[in-house]
Structures are given as structure tokens and as C-alpha cells.
Amino acid sequence: xxxxxxxxxxxxxxxxxxxxxxxxxxxxxxxxxxxxxxxxxxxxxxxxxxxxxxxxxxxxxxxxxxxxxxxxxxxxxxxxxxxxxxxxxxxx
Numbered sequence: 001x002x003x004x005x006x007x008x009x010x011x012x013x014x015x016x017x018x019x020x021x022x023x024x025x026x027x028x029x030x031x032x033x034x035x036x037x038x039x040x041x042x043x044x045x046x047x048x049x050x051x052x053x054x055x056x057x058x059x060x061x062x063x064x065x066x067x068x069x070x071x072x073x074x075x076x077x078x079x080x081x082x083x084x085x086x087x088x089x090x091x092x
Contacts (some may be wrong), residue, residue, distance in 0.1 A: 006036070009057065010031075011054070012028070013027060016053075018047065020049065027048075028061075033054075033058070037063075038087070046071055047068060051083050
């Protein structure tokens, strides 16, 4: 995959998404969007605090979201990932 084909975004909760959530602004949780521009698909890794905000970024970037990946466990992250997966009918 060429560098131009790689889709990569690093989001910071409280800055890029979840800006209205006081806890998100304090936690310093990073969210990663990684995918393939040629297929238009990317996964979200460790989403937290603002599922709709994450979906909005995918839409703005004209990418689709087929799945969610968790690298570790935090209750708020788990809750948000499950909500995102159910809302968008994603593979979790």
C-alpha cells in the first residue's frame, strides 16, 4: 500500500471529538482511524466519549466504517465502542 493510499488519523478525545465532555478533556485518550483510501474503508481503534463525532469525521473524509477494534479496556471506552458498533451495525 502506498503512502497516499494509507488513511490515518490520530484523534485526541476532548480536542478532536468529545469537546463538550469535561472528562474527555482530562483523560488524554487517543483514537486512531486506519484504513485504505482505495477501498474507502477504515477501522476505528479505541473510540471513546463521542461516537457521533467519530462517525462525522469518517463522513467528512468520505470513508466508511466497517469495524471497531479495542486494544485495552476502560469502562467508558467499552460503552462507547458498543454504542458505536450497534448504531452503525459494525463488526466489533
